[in-house]
Amino acid sequence: MSALLSESDLNDFISPGLACIKPAGEVRASSNGDKSEYEIQINGQGEAFEVSIDDGTTQELTQASISLQDCLACSGCITSAEEVLLAKQTHKVLLEDLSKFANSKVFAFSISHQSRCSLASFWGLPTYKVDELLINLMSEKYGFKFAVGTELGRVMSIQRTNEELIQRKFSSSEKSVQLSSICPGFVLYVEKTKPEILPYMLNVKSPQQITGLTLKTLISQQMSISLEEVYHLSIMPCFDKKLEAARPEDAVDVDCVLTPKEIAELIKEEEINIKDYITTKDEPPNELYTRAAPYHWPSPVESWSSNVGSPSGGYAENYIIALQRHYRTKGVETEIQHISGKNSDVLEFRLVETSTGEKLGSSSIVNGFRNIQNLVRKLKPSGKVKIGSGLAARRRARKTANAGSDAKDEPVADPSVGDFVEVMACPGGCINGGGINNGGNTTDNKKLINELTEIYEQLPLIQELNTTSDNGIVSEFLNQLQRSFEITDDRMFKYKFSAIEKATDILSVGSKW
Known part of the structure; x- marks a missing residue:
């Protein structure tokens, strides 16, 4: 196991199972093909042996291993x-x-x-x-x-993303939001726990x-x-x-x-x-x-x-720029608005017509599993947007009322009703990946993200x-x-997405108590 990975490096907010279930599903046949009973013994060196109850013969057990x-x-x-x-x-x-x-x-x-x-x-x-x-x-x-x-x-990858999104927007009757699939942490989360979200995944x-x-x-x-x-x-x-x-x-x-x-x-x-x-x-x-x-x-x-674009690749911003370019070819003048979310890990790019203020399209950045879970809760397999619960709606109404009438005109970022969401499992995006060097300092992560973002923004930009x-x-x-x-x-x-069935063996069930 890598000594470089510690609990502080795990940037998701979803706890793993208490035990790995994979070895429990392996059944090893007896070397002589019989159905004898065995017991496990550990010698003084900590080595495990399988001992036959019938004849006392022993066999060294191989260590269980887990591959990618x-x-x-x-x-x-x-x-x-x-x-x-x-x-x-x-x-x-x-x-x-x-x-x-x-x-x-x-x-x-x-x-x-x-x-x-x-x-x-x-x-x-x-x-x-x-x-x-x-x-x-x-x-x-x-x-x-x-x-x-x-x-x-x-x-x-970005060009292919833009092409598929724009074609979908103007040629398809299906208008549900599309979620990026470039973050393997998010893809695995969907495949293993939220397979109903797979239809929303933009497969690039x-x-x-x-x-x-x-x-x-x-x-x-x-x-x-x-x-x-x-x-x-x-x-x-x-x-x-x-x-x-x-x-x-x-x-x-x-x-x-x-x-x-x-x-x-x-x-x-x-x-x-x-x-x-x-x-x-x-x-x-x-x-x-x-x-x-x-x-x-x-x-x-x-x-x-x-x-x-963002240090995660700039997918959301580049899509909205491509959409703006598409409307320009049709003689429509537009502007891009940046709309903040509830926290710094949610940001919306909204394209509006300059003369009327009409919303023509939007894309968003959603980083971190807390924000991802909030997004997923709003999505239904039917493609419709799930309206918040009565309690949540009342809270928002009270907050708006307390803020005064000016708050009613202020746009609110809602990634679930846009065209596209750039989704990253790590808070802060890829610039805060679990493999990033932190010099052993895990207490001032925000400072490190800001420093790395500043270095990233100094990279020369292409015009392609x-x-x-x-x-x-x-x-x-x-x-x-x-x-x-x-x-x-x-x-x-294209990836080969697939929903992964939940295991039902006794160890996997017991690890979730």
């Missing part, structure tokens, strides 16, 4: 709590794989914006120096051949998975090898990303996921001097970015840039999302990639 796939198929617990049950999901797995596949696989890594910001804060370096450090370290010490940022995958993969497929495809072409011979390490801010990489999809696009905490621990344990892998140049290593990317990777330097989705560099690249390698839309962008 086990957790995905199990309904026992959800989100970050699952990491407590996982053995050996640390940087040691990467070191073992580097040794095991040294002569049979080509190694590549991608790194998210939030992870770069976390390591920049932890080491006191500019983000571009973190990039330089990791590219040089992974290449020179560990033999990695390729490295990219995740902005290309993010742009592809995260930058991690899109980057993985794109990276493996281009490397396999360049090196004349199969996709399976490319090993992709993804550096992400959240432990749940490990579970996302292990989803039962068609192929493995991500072989290993490490968090910034684990990268820092790797460097500490390996006694690496980070100064050995950075230069004195006070500028972004654009030449290194280009050299580290595979051939035909579009705009390698911009792959390490960012885009407008300011163009229409069908004439940008990324769109042209994506079309060519899918045609050349016969990659279907489902393979490129």
Whole structure:
């Protein structure tokens, strides 16, 4: 089990089960096929043995183990709590794989914006120096051949999200709000505990998975090898990303996921001097970015840039900007209003017609499981919005009355009645993922989030999302990639969502008393 994960790192507000139910479902056959009775004995060294009551023969018991796939198929617990049950999901797995596949696989890594910001804060370096450090370290010490940022995958994910939302808004009779599916913690929460919410999920993969497929495809072409011979390490801010990489999809696009905490621990344990892998140049290593990317990777330097919007990817804001651009092509002048929610983890972007003030569309950001649960309570499988209970309604009425008449005209954020919600399990979003470095200080989390957000906002911005989705560099690249390698839309962008049935064995029932 990772020593890097502690109770303070679990950012969800839903308690795990008291015991893991997975081993309880395993039935091991007797070695000789009989139906003898056995008892368990523990020797002086703490080793467990199975002893036959009939003839006294003994057999050593193997230790129960739990894999990522086990957790995905199990309904026992959800989100970050699952990491407590996982053995050996640390940087040691990467070191073992580097040794095991040294002569049979080509190694590549991608790194998210939030992870770069976390390591920049932890080491006191500019983000571009973190990039330089990791590219040089992974290449020179560990033999990695390729490295990219995740902005290309993010742009592809955002553009696909915008296309599906706008098409749905103007072409479909179904107008229920759509929820993003890029946060694996939220997706697992829905699959395991709220399957009735699955119809609301906008099925578009995260930058991690899109980057993985794109990276493996281009490397396999360049090196004349199969996709399976490319090993992709993804550096992400959240432990749940490990579970996302292990989803039962068609192929493995991500072989290993490490968090910034684990990268820092790797460097500490390996006694690496980070100064050995950075230069004195006070500028972004654009030449290194280009050299580290595979051939035909579009705009390698911009792959390490960012885009407008929240530190979780900016999905909500970019959708409303795309919607505004759509109305502009029809000659409708609009403006975007920012409407705060009940707390800092809820924000609505509302598009209104300038001349009339009519609401034309909206998107929202909802972070943290408390806010997610409030959102889910308002949604029904029928697609209608659940009006609050009488008690809650009376409370709101009293609050409005006490605030005076001016409060009646003030807009209120309500993500449940909009077009789209950018949903993240962690309070504060991805910049506050469980794998973010906190230097051992867990008491001033808000200060750390503000610091990381400030670093994030200093990343250079791309202009790709300011163009229409069908004439940008990324769109042209994506079309060519899918045609050349016969990659279907489902393979490129879609998860395989499924409701996970609740276990009914005695241990799972007993753990919920």
